[in-house]
Amino acid sequence: MAGRDRVVHLLRQLERAACRCPAHSNTFHQGAGAATCTVRKTDYAFEMASSNIRYGEGVSREIGMDLQNLGARNVCLMTDKNLSVLPPVKAVLESLSQNGVNYKVYDDVRVEPTDSSFKDAIAFSKNNSFDVFVAVGGGSVIDTCKAANLYACHPDADFLDFVNAPIGKGKPVTGALKPLIAVPTTAGTGSETTGVAIFDFEPLKAKTGIASRALRPTLGIVDPLHTLSMPERVAANSGFDVLCHALESYTALPYNQRSPCPPNPINRPAYQGSNPISDVWSRHALNVVAKFMKRAVRDPEDLEARSSMHLASVFAGIGFGNAGVHLCHGMSYPIAGNVKTHSAKGYSVDHALVPHGLSVVLTSPAVFNFTAPMCPERHLEAAEILGADVRRVKREDAGGVLADTLRQFLLELQVEDGLGALGYSKDDIPALVRGTIPQERVTKLSPREHTEEDLSELFAASMKLY
Numbered sequence: 001m002a003g004r005d006r007v008v009h010l011l012r013q014l015e016r017a018a019c020r021c022p023a024h025s026n027t028f029h030q031g032a033g034a035a036t037c038t039v040r041k042t043d044y045a046f047e048m049a050s051s052n053i054r055y056g057e058g059v060s061r062e063i064g065m066d067l068q069n070l071g072a073r074n075v076c077l078m079t080d081k082n083l084s085v086l087p088p089v090k091a092v093l094e095s096l097s098q099n100g101v102n103y104k105v106y107d108d109v110r111v112e113p114t115d116s117s118f119k120d121a122i123a124f125s126k127n128n129s130f131d132v133f134v135a136v137g138g139g140s141v142i143d144t145c146k147a148a149n150l151y152a153c154h155p156d157a158d159f160l161d162f163v164n165a166p167i168g169k170g171k172p173v174t175g176a177l178k179p180l181i182a183v184p185t186t187a188g189t190g191s192e193t194t195g196v197a198i199f200d201f202e203p204l205k206a207k208t209g210i211a212s213r214a215l216r217p218t219l220g221i222v223d224p225l226h227t228l229s230m231p232e233r234v235a236a237n238s239g240f241d242v243l244c245h246a247l248e249s250y251t252a253l254p255y256n257q258r259s260p261c262p263p264n265p266i267n268r269p270a271y272q273g274s275n276p277i278s279d280v281w282s283r284h285a286l287n288v289v290a291k292f293m294k295r296a297v298r299d300p301e302d303l304e305a306r307s308s309m310h311l312a313s314v315f316a317g318i319g320f321g322n323a324g325v326h327l328c329h330g331m332s333y334p335i336a337g338n339v340k341t342h343s344a345k346g347y348s349v350d351h352a353l354v355p356h357g358l359s360v361v362l363t364s365p366a367v368f369n370f371t372a373p374m375c376p377e378r379h380l381e382a383a384e385i386l387g388a389d390v391r392r393v394k395r396e397d398a399g400g401v402l403a404d405t406l407r408q409f410l411l412e413l414q415v416e417d418g419l420g421a422l423g424y425s426k427d428d429i430p431a432l433v434r435g436t437i438p439q440e441r442v443t444k445l446s447p448r449e450h451t452e453e454d455l456s457e458l459f460a461a462s463m464k465l466y
C-alpha cells in the first residue's frame with residue numbers, strides 16, 4: 001500500500017506541473033496563458049509558423065497537379081503586366097492548361113502596391129468566387145494576392161479592419177481563407193513564407209500592411225529557373241531585402257522582452273522578436289548572401305548563385321516571418337512612400353519608384369551602428385559573416401565595424417549614394433520621421449529604444465553613404 005500511495009502522490013505532483021502548452025494539454029483554454037500574463041509585462045513564449053515550401057529547378061510544372069489535388073474549380077492567377085509575358089507565368093499557365101484547370105488572370109498588380117491597387121484586386125476577387133488563388137511574381141504580386149484572398153473571404157469587412165494599428169484597426173483574422181499557392185520570381189521578399197502583406201497607404205504617404213498567420217500561402221513553389229529573368233538591379237535590390245531581413249531579425253528585440261504579453265494566443269503577433277529558431281534561419285541566410293549575392297547580381301546566368309539567393313530568400317523569410325524586422329524596414333516605408341521623381345533602373349513601371357530592397361538597405365549602416373550597443377556580439381558576428389576581420393575589435397566598436405562592412409558591400413554593388421541620390425534632402429527629414437512613427441509593428445522590435453530625434457539623426461546619417 002505504501003508503494004501505491006507513493007505512486008499516486010507522484011502522479012498528482014506531475015499533474016500539477018504538467019505542460020500547459022496547446023500541443024500537450026487541454027488545460028490551456030481554461031486560462032493558464034492569461035494567468036501567466038497577469039504577472040508578466042513581457043511575453044514568455046514564441047511560435048514557429050511557415051508555409052509549406054517546394055524547391056527545385058522546373059518545379060513550377062507541378063502546379064497544375066497541385067490544383068487538381070486541391071479540387072480547384074475556379075482559380076485566380078495574379079501577376080503583373082511585365083511578368084505576364086515572361087517565362088515564369090507562361091510555365092505556370094502551361095501547367096494549368098495541361099491539367100485542365102479553369103482559371104482567370106489578373107495582371108493589373110502594381111509594383112509596390114497601394115491601398116487603391118489592393119482594393120482593385122480585392123474587387124476582382126469578390127466578383128468571381130474563386131476557390132483557389134495563385135500568385136506568380138515578386139512580393140508585390142504575392143502580397144496583393146494575400147489581400148485579395150483575405151477580403152474575398154471576409155466580404156463584409158471594412159478595408160482598415162485588418163490593417164495594422166495604428167493606421168488600421170488591427171483586428172485578428174478569425175475566418176478561414178482559400179488556399180493560396182505562391183510562385184516567387186524574385187529572390188528577396190520571402191513573401192511565399194510569411195503572413196504579411198505590405199502596401200503604400202496613400203493618404204499618409206507611408207507603407208503599412210496586414211499581418212496574420214492566416215495569410216500565409218498554403219504552398220510556396222520555389223523554382224530557381226524563374227530568377228534568371230531578373231534584371232541586374234532587380235536582383236540587387238531583391239538581395240538587399242534578404243540581407244536586411246536576416247540582419248534585422250537576428251538583432252531584433254528578444255521575444256521574451258517584447259510587450260505586452262498576449263492575454264490569448266490569438267493576440268500573439270506574427271512578428272514576435274528574435275528567438276532561437278528564427279536565429280538559425282536568419283544566420284544561415286546571411287551566410288548565403290555573403291557567399292553568393294555579388295555573383296548573382298553580376299552574372300544573371302550564374303544558376304548556382306541565383307538559385308542560392310532564391311533559397312536564402314526563403315531562409316530569411318522563415319526567420320523574419322516569425323522574429324520580425326525593425327528600424328531599417330520601419331524607416332524604409334516613408335522612403336518609398338514619399339518618392340517624388342526617382343526612376344529605378346531595371347523596373348519597367350510608369351511611376352516614380354524606390355524599390356523596396358533599396359529603400360531598406362540605404363539606412364542599414366546608420367541603423368546597425370545605432371542598435372549595436374544593445375547586442376554587440378550579434379553585430380560583430382554579422383560583420384564577420386559579411387567578411388570583416390573582427391578578431392581584435394572591441395565590443396563598443398561593433399556598430400562602426402558592421403556599418404563600414406555594409407558600406408563596402410553596397411559600394412561594390414554600385415548602390416546609390418544614400419537618400420540624397422534618390423532626391424531627398426534634410427528638408428524632407430520631418431516628413432520621413434512622421435511616416436516612420438506609425439510603423440510600430442516593426443519599430444518596437446528594435447533592440448534599442450529610440451526617439452523622434454534619434455530617427456531624424458538616422459535619416460540625416462543616411463543622406464550620403466560613401
